[in-house]
Amino acid sequence: MAQQIPAPVPTAAQFANPRPVISTEYCAPYSIILAVVKKLMSVGNFDVIDTNSTVIFEVKRKLMTLHDERVLLDDAENPIITLREQRMTAHHRWNVYRGKSKEPNDLIFTVKRSEMIQWTAKLHVFLANNTEEKMSRETTFGNALIGKDNYKVTIRPNVDFAFIVALIVILEDMNHISERDEKAIGIGVAVANIGLTVAGVEPLVS
Secondary structure, three states: OOOOOOOEEOOOOOOOOOEOOOOHHHEOOOEEEEEEEEOOOOOOOEEEEOOOOOEEEEEEEEOOOOOOEEEEEOOOOOEEEEEEEOOOOOOOOEEEEEOOOOOHHHEEEEEEEOOOOOOOEEEEEEEOOOOOOOOOOOEEEEEEEOOOOOEEEEEOOOEEHHHHHHHHHHHHHOOOOOOOOOOEEEEEEEEOOEOOOOEEEEEOOO
């Protein structure tokens, strides 16, 4: 079954070329809005839906594992990526792999906090071929006004929306997006060799 592409959102500004991190399959030529909906009675499990209430992704937390893990599934429940936290790291590091793999050859990117102690949700993202973890420049991921339970993400054209969802999952775990908070926070991401503002986050009004 082909991957469900989210419904378009009208926009004046578009990026000319796709900016894939996970796959060009997740780079729509138009701006899209995705809603991140937390599942009741669970921690770390989400549905990601578009403006037509179509489920685009599902996030499942793996239980009974040494490392904290999440799997991002497509609409047919095929695994797209596995997100795995590295324990005992000062900057709260996550590795993201293709499919269900955890092999070094299948590593796509690594995410870590820019500082050990920080008041804004600022991440550094290193692609797998950036072995020295050098940053090109830091860019804005967006500004967030986080609601109690659910929120929506507006993603620019040709930006990898599966990649953005992966970052949201990691931010959730880092407790920068908390179901107990309702406040404005800054979300920054520095991605080596990718310099652009990619998304904004705000509460989902049901």
